[in-house]
C-alpha cells in the first residue's frame with residue numbers, strides 16, 4: 664500500500680532530515696512549521712511508522728507575469744490578465760536513505776492531485792517549480808514541466824495535469 668502524504672504536524676520527526684541539499688534540509692528542520700503558522704505555505708510530508716519524515720513538499724499560491732510565459736500558451740488569454748494565477752511547488756525533497764524508491768514521484772503526483780482539486784475552486788493556470796540545479800530540471804522535465812525562459816522556473820499547465828491524472 665502506498666504511504667499516505669499528510670500535512671506536517673508536531674509529532675513528525677524531521678530533526679535529521681537529509682536530502683543532501685542543505686537549503687531544503689534546513690527548511691524542513693527549522694522553518695517549515697513557522698511558515699505554515701504564518702500561512703505562507705502548506706507543507707506535506709511522507710513519514711514512516713515512527714513518524715520520521717522521508718520526504719516533503721510545499722505549496723503556496725503564486726503568480727507569474729504574463730510576459731514571462733510562452734506566446735502559444737498566453738495567446739488566448741485576455742490582455743487584462745497581466746499576472747497569471749499559479750501554484751508554486753516551492754520545495755520537494757526525499758531523504759537520502761529513501762531515494763530511488765519512487766517517493767519523489769509519489770510526492771509530485773500528490774502535489775499535482777491537490778492542485779487539480781484546488782483548481783475546481785479557484786483559477787489556477789499552472790503548477791510552477793523553481794528547480795535548484797540541473798539535476799532537478801531533469802527530474803521535472805521527465806514529468807512534463809517546461810522551462811519558463813529567463814526565469815529559471817518551470818511550469819506544467821493545469822490542462823496537462825488533467826490529462827495526466
Ligand SMILES: CC(C)(COP(=O)(O)OP(=O)(O)OC[C@H]1O[C@@H](n2cnc3c(N)ncnc32)[C@H](O)[C@@H]1OP(=O)(O)O)[C@@H](O)C(=O)NCCC(=O)NCCS
Pocket residue numbers: 682683684687753754755756757758761762763764765766767768769793794795798799801802805
Ligand atoms: C529529486 C528527488 C526529489 C527525487 O526523489 P526520489 O525519491 O529519489 O525519486 P523517485 O525514486 O521517485 O524517482 C522517480 C523517477 O525520477 C528519476 N529521477 C530521480 N532523481 C532524478 C534526477 N535528479 N534527475 C533526473 N531523474 C531523476 C528516477 O530515476 C525515476 O525515474 P524512473 O521511474 O524512470 O526510474 C530527490 O532526489 C531529492 O530530494 N533531490 C534533492 C532535492 C531536489 O533536487 N529537489 C527537487 C528540486 S527543488
